[in-house]
Amino acid sequence: MEILPPKHPRLLLLTIFLLTGTEYLQSGMIAFGAGPIMGEIGAAPEEFSLISALYACVAVAAICKQRWLAERLGWRRFVLCSLAVFICGAAVCASSETTAQFMAGRIVMALGGGTFMTSSRLLVNLFPPSPSRFTGIRFFATALALGSASGPFLASVAVSNDGWQWIFVLLIGLAVLIALLACLCLPAAVPPYELRTQSHPVLLMALVAGSFFLLYAFQRSYYDFYSDAAMLLGAAGLGMLALGYFVRAMHAGDRPLLHLRELRNTRYLTGVALFTFCYTLMGATNYIMPAVLQRGLGYAWATIGPVQATGLGATVLTWAFMAFVVPKRPAPKQYYLVGFLALAVFGWRVASLSPDANLWSDFVPALACYGVFVMLVLATTAMHTFREVQHHETVFSHAQQVKNMLAQFGSSLGIALATAGLQARTASHYTVLNGRFMAGDPAYGQALHALTESLSRHGAAQPAAVAAASLAQSLGQQATLLAGLDYFWLLGYVGLAGAGIMLAQRVLK
Structure with a gap:
């Protein structure tokens, strides 16, 4: 995809920093606050693990389609749409009172936020090969480090004040700020049709199903292995077959x-x-x-x-x-x-x-x-x-x-x-x-x-x-x-x- 040089390099650097930081911040805060969140929504540890598996499956699908969507929407609209979906998911999580509600919110968050890290790293390439590109990589890596370190502290502040929902309110605020920056600095151009990658909904379904079956088999292995080993082995086998079909399909075609x-x-x-x-x-x-x-x-x-x-x-x-x-x-x-x-x-x-x-x-x-x-x-x-x-x-x-x-x-x-x-x-x-x-x-x-x-x-x-x-x-x-x-x-x-x-x-x- 041919990408125009950035018109506002400093705003682009800040966008890269915040996208990466938000990704690591949300994973760190939710992992740290897992215990209090489970207590508030009435989730057992295995249910929280299932929510994590579903989040990963949806995020994998979103990342897989990331370039396909960016080629058709342009960077600006793609990032804005991702942020809008992420905000909706975070709002559902913040208002959750049951495990099902929280699960739905995390799935929506994955649909929008699963691409944050991939997008931020690829946005670095909007800079031409030069010291400016290395500066972009430095912003990317610094955000990774700061997001990882800040997550537990911010989550502890929210949890210790009986307000785990503030974890998601903070994420919504960051997403709104990123959206404002994206409107100012990201390009809206899209590549010609003949340069775009191709996809098929069946392939995406195979990827999601394969990822879920494998993760589900791992997640339930401790609880159901002796009582229902055949089901778990069957799920793992179906997951591997679905992923194998997806990988084989990716070797066919020109785009x-x-x-x-x-x-x-x-x-x-x-x-x-x-x-x-x-x-x-x-x-x-x-x-x-x-x-x-x-x-x-x-x-x-x-x-x-x-x-x-x-x-x-x-x-x-x-x-x-x-x-x-x-x-x-x-x-x-x-x-x-x-x-x-x-x-x-x-x-x-x-x-x-x-x-x-x-x-x-x-x-x-x-x-x-x-x-x-x-x-x-x-x-x-x-x-x-x-x-x-x-x-x-x-x-x-x-x-x-x-x-x-x-x-x-x-x-x-x-x-x-x-x-x-x-x-x-x-x-x-x-x-x-x-x-x-x-x-x-x-x-x-x-x-x-x-x-x-x-x-x-x-x-x-x-x-x-x-x-x-x-x-x-x-x-x-x-x-x-x-x-x-x-x-x-x-x-x-x-x-x-x-x-x-x-x-x-x-x-x-």
């Missing part, structure tokens, strides 16, 4: 919806696989972290948000470091090695936390290592994955679309695995711990007696019953904490294995 043939090079495939893996880890980690800190360690939401934001501020500092150092030392292995070792340190450091841990002195440095991992690995992969496709504008656009489609799939998969894994490990630890909560156990008897006496001295009504309930609550809290720590032990070993693999690989270099 397919996605140029997959041109993307079959080892560098791109390796980079996209690494992207998907990282987004899966991030989806799982962003879900489990607040659960461990709030339900496991008992910290208030108002305390957790600033702590997470401070720790994740390392993403901003890491990007500033990379922007200065990478032009002088571009070899990626050193960044991959440091990034995955930082992930290992993060996992093992959090896994070693005790109920007496101090969030600022113990958790913030660990979370800073996670921020280092996110920026070093994702930014390095972005710099090297698209090297062989960046000279063809259409192919580069399709490469970005495929990468972000898989990122949505990976994030939803991470949430599904984290939801099921956390419940499974919590149940396992609860069973073990519950064996000590019986009348004949000396430790339980001593704890119950001491707590009952303390409550009696403070004038509590029915101190024995209150003490027993308090100990039962402590049992659930300890089970959740141990389940979360299991995940972080695993994450440490994943980081160590990742460092070894990236040190040995010869593709991204």
Whole structure:
């Protein structure tokens, strides 16, 4: 698509920044506020995981059609339409009182907002190859880092003031601001008909159905595997067949919806696989972290948000470091090695936390290592994955679309695995711990007696019953904490294995 140079470069840079920031802000805020949102709308963890899967499926479809729509509407109308749909979805979410209403809102949000990150990265190419384009990339990456770091803090402010709906009100405000900027700086031109990509509704249906069946099979595997394994395997099989049909169709024709043939090079495939893996880890980690800190360690939401934001501020500092150092030392292995070792340190450091841990002195440095991992690995992969496709504008656009489609799939998969894994490990630890909560156990008897006496001295009504309930609550809290720590032990070993693999690989270099 032939694109005219930008008439208002500063406004375009701000548009790119806000589009990217809004995408990462909304994912970070909703992941952080998952617990309170589930409580307010009456959603079980598996229902929230299903909502995430549906969001990902619709977002994948929207990203797939992103260029097709932009070619027919022009950048300005396409972005404005996306923002309008996103605003409608956010308004539905903000007014939701039931799981079904919230699910509908998230689906509409995905239809409009699923393309934000892809659009913002492609808008960078409105700048001609020059230092201006690198400036656009810097705005894009800085928004990624700031959005990731700000999400937990802003969500904690909303949640701690009993107003989780303000998460979506903030997103609506940002979308309105972006719409005003888009009206001023985005081009309205469309390419000639003969240069436009082609599509067919059956192919889109195959993509959506395949993505949903696969994610649904993963999401329900913990709950229904033993009771209905045939159904789950059938769903997974249908998903793979539908996606296989879609991929095969993309290899036919001169102007397919996605140029997959041109993307079959080892560098791109390796980079996209690494992207998907990282987004899966991030989806799982962003879900489990607040659960461990709030339900496991008992910290208030108002305390957790600033702590997470401070720790994740390392993403901003890491990007500033990379922007200065990478032009002088571009070899990626050193960044991959440091990034995955930082992930290992993060996992093992959090896994070693005790109920007496101090969030600022113990958790913030660990979370800073996670921020280092996110920026070093994702930014390095972005710099090297698209090297062989960046000279063809259409192919580069399709490469970005495929990468972000898989990122949505990976994030939803991470949430599904984290939801099921956390419940499974919590149940396992609860069973073990519950064996000590019986009348004949000396430790339980001593704890119950001491707590009952303390409550009696403070004038509590029915101190024995209150003490027993308090100990039962402590049992659930300890089970959740141990389940979360299991995940972080695993994450440490994943980081160590990742460092070894990236040190040995010869593709991204």
